[in-house]
Amino acid sequence: MTEPTDHTASAARVLRTEGEALMALAAHLPADFAAAVEAILAIPGRVILGGIGKSGHVARKIAATLASTGTPAFFVHPAEASHGDLGMVMPGDLCVLLSNSGETAELRDMVAHCARFGIPLAGMSRNDDSALMRAADYRLTIPDLPEACAIGMAPTTSTTLMMGLGDALAVALMEARRFRAEEFRAFHPGGKLGAQLAPVRQVMHADHLPLVAEDAPMADVILTMTAGGFGIAAVVDGAGNLSGVVSDGDLRRHMAGLMDRRAGEICSRSPVTATPDMLAAEALAILNRSKITVLVVCEGARPVGMLHLHDLLRLGVM
The missing domain is CATH 3.40.50.10490 (Glucose-6-phosphate isomerase like protein; domain 1)
Incomplete structure (x- = not known):
C-alpha cells in the first residue's frame, strides 16, 4: 500500500x-x-x-x-x-x-x-x-x-x-x-462576457415608453404604468425632458387623496438613470446599488428607453 x-x-x-x-x-x-x-x-x-x-x-x-x-x-x-x-x-x-x-x-x-x-x-x-x-x-x-x-x-x-x-x-x-472595453467586446460577442460588455442600447426597450406629462391626472398615470409593464411611469416636462418617476412606492406613499393629484405632485425627482452607451454590467451595478428594478435610459435629459432588471438577467449579465 x-x-x-x-x-x-x-x-x-x-x-x-x-x-x-x-x-x-x-x-x-x-x-x-x-x-x-x-x-x-x-x-x-x-x-x-x-x-x-x-x-x-x-x-x-x-x-x-x-x-x-x-x-x-x-x-x-x-x-x-x-x-x-x-x-x-x-x-x-x-x-x-x-x-x-x-x-x-x-x-x-x-x-x-x-x-x-x-x-x-x-x-x-x-x-x-x-x-x-x-x-x-x-x-x-x-x-x-x-x-x-x-x-x-x-x-x-x-x-x-x-x-x-x-x-x-x-x-x-x-x-x-x-x-477599450468596446473593442474588447468586439472580440468576445458570445457568452457571459459578451453580455456584460453589451451596451444598454442593445438591451433597452425603446418603443411604447410609459411617459406622462407633469400635469397628467392620476387615472392616466396608473393606466400608463399598467400598460407599460415596468411598474413605473416616467414624468416629462413640456420640452420632453425627464423630470421624475412615478413608481408603485410613490403611489402607496400618497394614497390619501391620490386620485385628486397630478403626476408632478407625487413623482420622485432626480431619478437614477442610465445612458444608451453604458455597459450592461454598469447598469446592473446601478440597479443593485439603488435597490430598484427599472432604469429610465436617457440621452441628455430626454428619455429614450427603459431597462428592466429581468432584461439583464435574461441576457446573462450577473
Missing part, C-alpha cells in the same frame, strides 16, 4: 512555490521586456508564437490572449512550420518562441527563417545562454527556479512563469494601445 498523502499540503506547497516564483519575476523583469513591447507596437504585421510540448500550450494561450486584446497574433506549430507553415511567418511580423531549456531542436527552422528574412525574434527561456536566446533580438528570460513538483521535473513553475510573462506582455500592449 502507498503511504497516505496530505493532498491539501501538496497543493499549498505548489501554489506557494509558483507564487514566490511569480513575485521573483515581478521584481526582476527581463531587461528586454520594454523593448519587446515597443517592437511589437511598431510592427505592421502579426505576433507569431511558437513552442513545443508544455511551452507550446503556453504559447497558444499567449497568442489567444494577445489576439483578443488588440494585438493580432496566432500560434504556429514548429514541427508543422518545417513542412510548409513557415510561409505563415512573413516580413513585418515578430516571432516569439518559447522553450524552457532554449535548446529545443524543433525551433531551429523557425529561428533560421527569422534570421533569413529579417523577422524580429523574441525568445522566452530560463537559459539566457541557450541557442534560442543567443539568436533572439529580445531576450525574455524567466528566473531559473525549481519546478513545483516533487521530482523537480514536470513543467510547473517554468510554465507558470511563461504564462505570467505572456499576460504581462498582453496587458502592457493593451495599455499602450489604449484598448
Whole structure:
C-alpha cells in the first residue's frame, strides 16, 4: 500500500512555490521586456508564437490572449512550420518562441527563417545562454527556479512563469494601445462576457415608453404604468425632458387623496438613470446599488428607453 498523502499540503506547497516564483519575476523583469513591447507596437504585421510540448500550450494561450486584446497574433506549430507553415511567418511580423531549456531542436527552422528574412525574434527561456536566446533580438528570460513538483521535473513553475510573462506582455500592449472595453467586446460577442460588455442600447426597450406629462391626472398615470409593464411611469416636462418617476412606492406613499393629484405632485425627482452607451454590467451595478428594478435610459435629459432588471438577467449579465 502507498503511504497516505496530505493532498491539501501538496497543493499549498505548489501554489506557494509558483507564487514566490511569480513575485521573483515581478521584481526582476527581463531587461528586454520594454523593448519587446515597443517592437511589437511598431510592427505592421502579426505576433507569431511558437513552442513545443508544455511551452507550446503556453504559447497558444499567449497568442489567444494577445489576439483578443488588440494585438493580432496566432500560434504556429514548429514541427508543422518545417513542412510548409513557415510561409505563415512573413516580413513585418515578430516571432516569439518559447522553450524552457532554449535548446529545443524543433525551433531551429523557425529561428533560421527569422534570421533569413529579417523577422524580429523574441525568445522566452530560463537559459539566457541557450541557442534560442543567443539568436533572439529580445531576450525574455524567466528566473531559473525549481519546478513545483516533487521530482523537480514536470513543467510547473517554468510554465507558470511563461504564462505570467505572456499576460504581462498582453496587458502592457493593451495599455499602450489604449484598448477599450468596446473593442474588447468586439472580440468576445458570445457568452457571459459578451453580455456584460453589451451596451444598454442593445438591451433597452425603446418603443411604447410609459411617459406622462407633469400635469397628467392620476387615472392616466396608473393606466400608463399598467400598460407599460415596468411598474413605473416616467414624468416629462413640456420640452420632453425627464423630470421624475412615478413608481408603485410613490403611489402607496400618497394614497390619501391620490386620485385628486397630478403626476408632478407625487413623482420622485432626480431619478437614477442610465445612458444608451453604458455597459450592461454598469447598469446592473446601478440597479443593485439603488435597490430598484427599472432604469429610465436617457440621452441628455430626454428619455429614450427603459431597462428592466429581468432584461439583464435574461441576457446573462450577473
